[in-house]
Amino acid sequence: MSIATDLVIRQEQRVDGAAITSLLETCFPTAAEAQLVEALRQAGHLPISLVAERDGQLVGHLAFSPVDIERASAGIPGESGPGLGLAPLAVPTEHRRQGIATRLVEAGLEQARRLGYRWVVVLGEPDYYGRFGFQAASAFGLRDAYGGGDAFQVIALQPGGIPQGSGLVSFCPEFALVG
Numbered sequence: 001m002s003i004a005t006d007l008v009i010r011q012e013q014r015v016d017g018a019a020i021t022s023l024l025e026t027c028f029p030t031a032a033e034a035q036l037v038e039a040l041r042q043a044g045h046l047p048i049s050l051v052a053e054r055d056g057q058l059v060g061h062l063a064f065s066p067v068d069i070e071r072a073s074a075g076i077p078g079e080s081g082p083g084l085g086l087a088p089l090a091v092p093t094e095h096r097r098q099g100i101a102t103r104l105v106e107a108g109l110e111q112a113r114r115l116g117y118r119w120v121v122v123l124g125e126p127d128y129y130g131r132f133g134f135q136a137a138s139a140f141g142l143r144d145a146y147g148g149g150d151a152f153q154v155i156a157l158q159p160g161g162i163p164q165g166s167g168l169v170s171f172c173p174e175f176a177l178v179g
């Protein structure tokens with residue numbers, strides 16, 4: 001099995017748009033995720049969009065978009081600063097189980113930290129995302145609009161970075177557009 005050592009992880013370039021669309025259409029049952037990423041890109045809501053490249057071919061993609069928090073009560077002290085949502089994450093079947101997604105997530109979280117983001121949420125498998133340090137967001141009084149339960153997770157990028165206090169975390173409006 002090939003190991004993901006010869007991978008390049010980099011921010012998407014304008015020229016990558018069509019290849020990312022095609023990769024997402026391959027990885028998911030419908031075109032919804034491809035349309036979502038395109039809509040986020042058009043809206044300027046893709047501060048981090050990483051591709052994994054090997055031998056000139058795209059073998060993975062990871063997007064981050066801004067999230068907002070609507071607090072249960074206004075004026076809670078200790079403003080947490082900007083956060084991001086991690087989605088979607090995709091690696092084509094023939095390139096899976098080589099650590100490519102792991103490399104994308106690690107690089108993405110590091111870049112988010114460098115850019116000054118303080119927290120990241122994800123809706124995904126706790127077994128998978130737990131290895132990066134994600135924890136159940138409910139433990140911090142955070143909830144999502146999709147009823148994600150334990151799948152809705154959060155990680156701090158800076159000490160104390162996770163918002164404190166009950167709040168609904170909302171993703172960009174483009175997520176609603178693609179259902």
Ligand SMILES: CC(C)(COP(=O)(O)OP(=O)(O)OC[C@H]1O[C@@H](n2cnc3c(N)ncnc32)[C@H](O)[C@@H]1OP(=O)(O)O)[C@@H](O)C(=O)NCCC(=O)NCCS
Pocket residue numbers: 001002003027028087088089090091092095096097098099100101102103124128
């Ligand atoms: C989820 C997804 C992105 C994972 O991609 P991936 O590159 O295979 O992920 P990784 O290689 O980092 O990890 C996957 C598994 O392979 C294992 N693995 C990593 N490197 C490995 C290696 N060299 N040899 C064997 N196994 C390896 C990991 O431990 C992990 O195992 P586990 O989760 O079964 O315990 C991919 O399956 C996918 O695109 N799925 C469809 C889209 C999707 O559902 N996306 C997530 C929601 S947006």
